[in-house]
Amino acid sequence: MLLHSVTLAVYLLLASSTAQSCVFSELQPSGLRVNCSSLDLMELPHLPSETTELFVQDNQLTSVPPGKFDQLANLRKVSMSPNPFRCDCSIQYLRYWLLKNRAVVSEEPLCSSPGSVAQKVITDLSDTYFSYCTFPLVHQISTSGCVYVSYNTIASVMLCCIIILLLWSLILARKSTFTIYVEERHSGFEADSLRSLKPKHRRRLHTELSGLNADSDSNMDLLQQVLETLHKKHNIKIKAT
Numbered sequence: 001m002l003l004h005s006v007t008l009a010v011y012l013l014l015a016s017s018t019a020q021s022c023v024f025s026e027l028q029p030s031g032l033r034v035n036c037s038s039l040d041l042m043e044l045p046h047l048p049s050e051t052t053e054l055f056v057q058d059n060q061l062t063s064v065p066p067g068k069f070d071q072l073a074n075l076r077k078v079s080m081s082p083n084p085f086r087c088d089c090s091i092q093y094l095r096y097w098l099l100k101n102r103a104v105v106s107e108e109p110l111c112s113s114p115g116s117v118a119q120k121v122i123t124d125l126s127d128t129y130f131s132y133c134t135f136p137l138v139h140q141i142s143t144s145g146c147v148y149v150s151y152n153t154i155a156s157v158m159l160c161c162i163i164i165l166l167l168w169s170l171i172l173a174r175k176s177t178f179t180i181y182v183e184e185r186h187s188g189f190e191a192d193s194l195r196s197l198k199p200k201h202r203r204r205l206h207t208e209l210s211g212l213n214a215d216s217d218s219n220m221d222l223l224q225q226v227l228e229t230l231h232k233k234h235n236i237k238i239k240a241t
Contacts, residue, residue, distance in 0.1 A: 027052060031074065044068060053077040062086040062112075066093040069101075079106045087111035087125060089133035098123045 022036040022045055031052030036045060041059040052074045061083040069075070078101075085091060091111075098105060102123070111117045117125065 024048075031076075037079070047072060049073075051075060055079045057081055057083065059083055063090040064094040064097070068093075069097050075101070075104050077106065078104050081107045081109040083109060084112035085109055085122060086113045087117050087120070087122060088114070089130060091122060091125075092130055092133070095122050095125055 021039045021041075022034055025033040025035070027033055030050075032048055032050040033053040033055075034047060034051050035055045036059070037055045038058040041056065041061060044056060044061065044064065047054065047068070049071050051072050053076060054072075055078075057079045061080070062085055085094070094109075098108065102108070108121050108123060111120045111122055111125075117129075
């Protein structure tokens with residue numbers, strides 16, 4: 001007990017040298033009261049982990065740095081209103097902390113700016129209000145173990161997943177093999193169908209068919225070249241049935 005008192009006294013002395021305006025008072029049977037009210041402070045001083053009562057009202061505080069209150073597990077009373085809190089992205093941590101620790105706050109602080117939320121209780125701000133934040137706050141509050149992730153974070157993750165899926169589909173499509181089946185059609189006539197024709201007509205028809213067969217052979221060569229190109233460059237196979 002004596003060692004603890006000496007340690008606390010030394011700490012108070014050091015604290016007083018760095019924040020001469022604040023008053024540190026030891027409470028009985030244990031605890032520490034930190035009174036920094038009405039000092040025109042623009043930021044909070046270092047707070048000992050033994051702090052049980054904190055008074056920072058009537059200053060020029062516009063926000064509270066993320067994690068500032070996380071180590072103050074013994075806080076039983078906090079007074080921070082009035083202060084000109086600016087309710088933009090930087091106020092998210094204080095809002096989350098207030099939502100979880102309303103019982104120790106003597107009077108809930110209000111927003112001072114911007115004008116759209118002036119004089120509004122900080123804890124009344126909705127999650128949607130902070131959706132415009134470019135760098136959303138992702139911070140774990142040690143007293144509750146909850147992680148708060150804004151809408152922007154979720155949307156960014158979903159967008160990345162969609163892009164990855166599209167790239168994966170494109171890779172699969174380039175590696176896939178396509179097979180097209182083409183039905184062969186026979187040109188020409190059966191010999192029986194020619195017997196009914198007169199000799200002169202049969203000779204003329206044979207001549208025409210010979211020309212068609214020559215054209216057909218030429219077309220087949222061209223088609224074969226196209227098929228080979230499709231197979232080599234695009235991995236597309238076409239089979240005749």
